[in-house]
Amino acid sequence: MSSLVPNPLALAEQLSELGYVTDAGLATALFCAVRLPQPLLLEGEAGVGKTQAAKALAALLKVPLIRLQCFEGIDAAEALYEWNYPRQLLGIRLAESQGGLSENSLFSRDYLITRPIMQALEHPGPMPAVLLIDEIDRADEEFEAFLFEMLAESTVTIPELGTIRALVPPVVILTSNRSRDLHDALKRRCLYHWIDYPDLDRAIRIVRMRVPEAPEPLVAQIAGAVEHLRLLPLQKPPGVAEAIDWVHAAELLGLNILNESTAQATLGSVLKYREDQELVRTPGMSWLPDA
Ligand SMILES: Nc1ncnc2c1ncn2[C@@H]1O[C@H](COP(=O)(O)OP(=O)(O)O)[C@@H](O)[C@H]1O
Ligand SMILES: [Mg+2]
Structure with a gap:
């Protein structure tokens, strides 16, 4: 591991070869997450590359990305493990026909x-799996509390089986769009990095890397336009993802540069509220740079 990820600069270069652009702060945070290892909480607006950071890291380490997409109401059965009831029932029937089964063996x-969490802990190594706990702010607060043990100790406790310890502690990346504040106790267990919108x-x-076939003036113009749009009082300011989509659309239409009418026609790639489009x-x- 130390030869694969010797320092933040080398990590940044390798990620860049894989198409993921970092700055010194993010590269250092990812480096520490891998090498300490300590869970890393990435916060930032939608589309700034939080999920992609975990994907790129897994690609770099050549290990599986194990992803847990959070949602309202997510619980341990979706995140950790579940008892296979149909199989247990079959087990009971079989045992009945054969003269008995101890209750323990059903568990x-x-x-x-x-x-996903259990799969990450049981990943055989030698390299750690990357566990992405995506959009943790969508889950309920109780679910956050449920993660504490895994984040702090890389273990989980199953009442019927006891404590299960990770063979190789996974690299854990949590992301949040900050739709609500997370628990201090969760933050205490994690490294923290805020991913800002990238500068021009x-x-x-980033856009060049994702859409290498697009004309350079178009990429520069759209990146500039997105930066300008973000200064307006929009309901949903556009992120990097929207800039990439916009360039894809313009490129598909064979445009080398946007003018007022083609910018209007392709606005759906970048603004997803009617009010924002009207604004x-x-x-x-004036937010559309010439070239
Ligand atoms: N730093 C970056 N380097 C390369 N691609 C990026 C970067 N930031 C964002 N992207 C691209 O923008 C899109 C949105 O990124 P994503 O990781 O899904 O955002 P988030 O999870 O923060 O909402 C993806 O297509 C991703 O590849
Ligand atoms: Mg995401």
Whole structure:
């Protein structure tokens, strides 16, 4: 591991070869997450590359990305493990026909269905799996509390089986769009990094990497336009993902550069609220750079 990820700079270069652009802060945070290892909480607006950071890290380490997408109401059965009831029932029937089964054997490893967190802990190594706990802010607060043990100790406790310890502690990346504040106790167990919108140069680099076939003036113009749009009082300011989508659409239409009418026609790639579209459709569209 130390030869694969010797320092933040080398990590940044390798991620860049895989198409993921970092800055010194993010590269250092990812480096520490891998090498300490300590769970890393990435916060930022939608589309700034939080999920992609975990994907790129897994690609770099050449290990599986094990992803847990959070949602309202998610619980341990979806995140950790579940007892396989149909199989347990079959086990009971079989045992009845054969003259009996001890209750314990119904709660053995054979009857367990593993979910992402458990899969990450049981990843055989030698390299750690990357466990992405995506959009943790969508889950309920109780679910956060449920993660504490795994985050702090890389273990989980199953009442019927006891404590299960990770063979190789996974690299854990949590992401949040900050739709609500997370528990201090969760933050205490994690490294924290806020991913900001990229500056213009970095935005251009990212879009070029994702859409290499697009004309350079178009990429620069769209990256500039997105930066300008973000200054307007929009309901949903566009992120990097929207810039990439916009360039894809313009490229598909064979455009080398946007003018007022083609910018208007392709606005659906970047603004997803009717009110936002109306706000920017002002005469002159001063947010659209010439080239
Ligand atoms: N730093 C970056 N380097 C490369 N691609 C990026 C970067 N940031 C964002 N992207 C691209 O933007 C899109 C949205 O990124 P994503 O990780 O899904 O955002 P988030 O999870 O923060 O909402 C993806 O297509 C991703 O590849
Ligand atoms: Mg995401």
